[in-house]
Amino acid sequence: MxxxxxFSLVLGALALPALAxxxxxxxxxxxxxxxxxPGPGLPTxxxxxxxxxxxxxxTVDYLAEDNGTPSGPGPGLAKRWTDTCxxxxxxxxxxxxxxxxxxxxxxxxxxxQNLAACNIYLQRLDTTRCVVGPIGGEATFMCTANSFAGExxxxxxxxxxxxxxxxxxxxCRDVAAAVYRVGxxxxxxxxxxxxxxSAVMAAQGNGDLIVEIAGY
Numbered sequence: 001m002x003x004x005x006x007f008s009l010v011l012g013a014l015a016l017p018a019l020a021x022x023x024x025x026x027x028x029x030x031x032x033x034x035x036x037x038p039g040p041g042l043p044t045x046x047x048x049x050x051x052x053x054x055x056x057x058x059t060v061d062y063l064a065e066d067n068g069t070p071s072g073p074g075p076g077l078a079k080r081w082t083d084t085c086x087x088x089x090x091x092x093x094x095x096x097x098x099x100x101x102x103x104x105x106x107x108x109x110x111x112x113q114n115l116a117a118c119n120i121y122l123q124r125l126d127t128t129r130c131v132v133g134p135i136g137g138e139a140t141f142m143c144t145a146n147s148f149a150g151e152x153x154x155x156x157x158x159x160x161x162x163x164x165x166x167x168x169x170x171x172c173r174d175v176a177a178a179v180y181r182v183g184x185x186x187x188x189x190x191x192x193x194x195x196x197x198s199a200v201m202a203a204q205g206n207g208d209l210i211v212e213i214a215g216y
Contacts, residue, residue: 032056034117039130039142042172048124056147059116081161081207085186086198086214108215109196111151115183115213118143118156122176131169132158132209139212142175152196152215161208170206177204178211 033052036045045055086109121143122130132140139159146153156179160168178201186197196215203209 034059034114034145034147036117036121037141037144037146038121039140041131042125042128042142045121048121050124055117055120056113058120059113062116062120063112081202081210083181083185083201084199085182086200108152109198110154110182110213110215111147111196112183112188113151114145114147114154114215115179115197117145117147118154119176119179119183121145122156122172122179125172125176128172129169130158130172130175130203130209131167132160134160134166134168135210142172142211154196155214155216156211157214158203158209158211161202161210168206168209170203170209174203174205175209175211178202179213182213 034056035052036055038044045052050058130142132142139157141155141157143156144153156175158175160166181201182197182199186199188195188197198214200210200212203211
């Protein structure tokens with residue numbers, strides 16, 4: 001399952017139904033492993049020559065490194081979309097730690113290690129095209145990461161800004177750049193033991209491909 005219905009646009013950020021997201025559908029089989037559910041038409045982690053255990057180790061090393069200053073969107077992209085960290089939009093927290101959106105939806109941040117896993121996976125795809133549906137139709141999940149280690153999963157979803165009846169694509173490495181900006185530019189916050197980051201960003205190479213990162 002790679003897509004869900006898009007039902008509203010809130011404060012300039014993509015609003016996705018809180019319960020209608022793809023389940024990773026994988027039972028925990030190792031304590032130090034991160035499983036990737038790829039988007040429609042995208043290759044599996046294993047086809048890239050990586051195991052869930054290797055990916056877990058890569059995220060540990062990645063988070064321990066100084067990854068530098070985040071690069072901004074390419075020329076002209078910011079004019080079509082303003083990158084937004086979700087913490088600026090939400091109105092407090094529910095009892096389970098999910099944020100309360102202005103429209104009453106509940107949303108969790110994406111866990112940092114799972115966020116790093118999707119970043120690494122999408123970077124590995126390089127010039128493979130990440131394709132999303134038009135705004136007002138369906139949002140497409142390009143990567144879902146779940147470590148089953150207690151932190152929220154990471155869902156990387158997207159839709160095409162300004163596209164009517166068509167599809168928008170960008171290199172998957174450009175989507176990874178948007179995920180990277182969330183990891184470096186958005187605040188880290190915790191509530192009820194659930195910690196992470198969440199935002200809406202433009203893909204690096206195509207300002208019409210808008211990416212939402214959350215843990216739902």
